Amino acid sequence: CGVYGVFAHDEDVSALTYLGLYALQHRGQESAGIAVTDGAWMDVTRGMGLVNEVFRHQVPHMDNQYIAIGHVRYSTTGSSLLQNTQPLIVNYSGGKISLAHNGNLTNAMEIRKKLEDDGTIFQTSIDTEVILNLIARSRKETVEERLADSLNQVKGAYCITLMTENKLIGARDPQGFRPLCLGKLENGWVLSSESCGLDVIGAEFVRDIEPGEMVIIDDSGIKSVHFAPKQQLASCIFEYIYFARPDSVIDGQSVHDARFMMGRILARESKFKGDIVISVPDSGTTAATGYAYEAGIPFVEGLMKNRYIGRTFIQPTQKKRDTAVQLKLNAIRSVVEGKSVIMVDDSIVRGTTSGKIVKMLRNAGAKEVHMCVSSPPIGFPCYYGIDTSVRKELIAAKKSVEEIRQYIEADSLHFLSIEGLKESLTAVNPNNMCYACFNSDYPVEQGKQPEGSGKY
């Protein structure tokens, strides 16, 4: 998911949030929402679909609005339903609160069960709603103390933007799984999952929110509180591999530069010498350019992507994903015909896309297809907000590299090593990262995950 927030007088904060969400669209395409306040009331518009679909007719607007938060959703918990869209809005004894959350709480089911046994009713099936209930039940006085109280009870991954009638608050979990950064407008402040969401509205990047930090923005300015003791950091390496946009900078590390290095190191490790390097657009492109650079083999466009289709992976059911691949990509015969092709992609998750693309290239006349993947095999589920949560769907959970190669019918297959992946990070400490989906070294208890489709 992607979260956003703007606090600014004399700005159209909901329109700015719309633009910010547009830039964060790659983080979630199932639903979108914007909530605004004018200091007394709150309004929200939420809907299923892309940002430009949900807000086609109207972006929520109030006279004198000065705080807005927004959310784009990619479901890892809770079904993809209108009822589960964010930002959530509630009234509690202290006033009104609206909340947007990116990540996945690992003990939400436990807490929810306790609260339900106690008579609490929930309006959604998403983990996020427990944060609100814990705020409402806290005995602390201010909203920031109540939020800290709440966040100290939940575990797992969360970046949140929260607003009351007069405050905008941002918080990042103590491990720093997901990114969140702070930007400055001439007369206000912005919070965004990624820095590309600041660039789009001309906000100046100030800094990343630190793991375990909460920033509180109101008319008296901005203040920062560390709500949790320092812990071993575990930022999600998959943000750099696949999820984030290459023009974003997370914790000081350019996503593009990390991905480019992944490609370069992959070329060194795999040592394949083909005629051409192609990428599986768009997510494989940066690594493919790095591969070509390192190997001294030309990077060419061998696959054309239909620009009017979103991220296929994010389609929540397998059937939808299947048709989407064919609709999304096509091989360029004149480029690949008779060639030994090195095809670079960022990851193999289920193997559905890769197998289809290899076939597509062969049908277009490729002589050989060597697949190079700029991440290690994903053998273990993610419990922290990336939708690889069901182990039986992960091809590397059951098959060896050679078996995957046979399954996708490639001439050869190479994955980037974990060491190579670590080496690709030049501006952040590679030891402060989570690699659990590759090595099962889970930084935070995984919690109870329901069997089934990764949803509850």
Ligand code: SF4
């Ligand atoms: Fe990221 Fe993988 Fe860790 Fe999940 S398990 S947070 S995808 S590195």
Ligand code: MG
């Ligand atoms: Mg891709």
